[in-house]
Amino acid sequence: MFKLTSLNLNGIRSATTKGVEAWIAATGPDCICVQEVKAQAADVRGRFEQLAGLQGHFHFAEKKGYSGVAVYSKHVPSEVVTGYGSAEFDAEGRYVELRFDTPTRKLSVISCYFPSGSSGELRQQAKFRFLAEFLPHLARLKATREFILCGDVNIAHREMDLKNWRSNQKNSGFLPEERAWMTHLLARADLDPLAADGLGLVDVYRLLQPDTTDTAYTWWSNRGQAYANNVGWRLDYHLATPATAALARSEHIYKDVKFSDHAPLTVEYDMVI
Template sequence: MRFITANLNGIRSAATKGFFDWLPQQNADALGVQEVKAQDEHVAGVFCTSGPLKGDFHYAQKKGYSGVGLYTRESPSDVIVGLGVQEFDDEGRYIEKRFDKPGRKLSLISCYFPSGSSGEERQQAKFRFLAAMLPHLQALKAEREFILVADVNIAHKEADLKNWKGNLKNSGFLPEERAWMTQLLDSSKSGGGLVDVYRALQPDTTDACYTWWSNRGQAYAKNVGWRLDYHLATPGLAALAQRESIYKDQKFSDHAPLTIDYDFSL
């Protein structure tokens, strides 16, 4: 099962830059996209499918803002749109597809975590989102296996961004955010018990791990990046991960697609 995650920074913009020409060549079984920045009127009949992949979406109420999508080759047994928290469901941040069979409960999820970089008000919203997300994922893990792909908007460790010393007080690398990630990956009773799949496959990679670059200065050219895009999986599925790749040969947005191959079928 090949699962790609990509923050598109606008689905229409990414399309003009060749994303949907590149996608069929990847033979993906699933694709999670974030920051769709569109409504159904822009997506239906245009971007709702790509070859054998069929997309379902959670749009923000505010036009041109946020929004996530999840494309799959196989038809799900159920689709869950929204986290169940009104503040964030209005922003279009969560979609889950379930692929349940006798003896197996499996979900794929695409999620877009808030950014706090625009100011304190949004940083506090980000903290509220994190506070809601941890128990949600803990409860989900108690009943089913899942892989969540997301722009988490957090670089977890020093190896996950170029200028970590200069970003200790900046959103995306705040101590509280990094502690939340640590708790999410903690296997103790109070933790989330999830696995950062890329890091499980590439525990020591530094400069090659980045998936986002600021549009300011020469960040992309100089590879002054951050690792913000994740596959977060329950341990049983994470153990089936075989290969990972970050695609940088073309620039579809300010993020690069992250692909991971798993040894199981939907």
């Protein structure tokens, strides 16, 4: 089995003070994709190159204390790709891809941090630009290889994916345009004749748990008593090509210890790297 975890750390230094490294050691994932590292190479050197024996591969933001992603892996990749070729967003440290290629298989594990538009209209417009250019990148990738994209997508796709959906319909993360983008990402032409140009990726959590609501959340605002009252959002995903998604056997959202404002999402796949 291949155990893969995704977690927005909201700062690697903060998360490690809250015990995330011991948790990784105890749960033993093959890879953990992390977002919002909020550190640069100099901060990582000598302390965070490895976590619990897993080797880290990073894409840092140019801006200090901002964004940044990594994949920590127990397996040596055949290639590491940082950034996806964006003139605007690669400087923000949002994409790292580990390729595990063999003569019979091409597989990528990706950690990605989608922009948030919650700070205002300028960032919401940046988020729309990211979505517009990222979809063709994923389409090109899907045409050549299998992949699992893990990350904080900053979009709750459906009404069942957040507690207060009615009052959030005009808020970033649940805007109609964002939700339509997710629908397009997941649409399959073989199942829906109106989805001929859909990308056909699979929301792996929903494949395994199609009906869960309150237990599906992975993010809670730090305002008020959101976490205590489970007023949450499902923002963290495994998005996989169909053949790889079909190998998913179990999922788990870990909430016993709070390492950040997000919870780790783990999926086990019936495959070996």
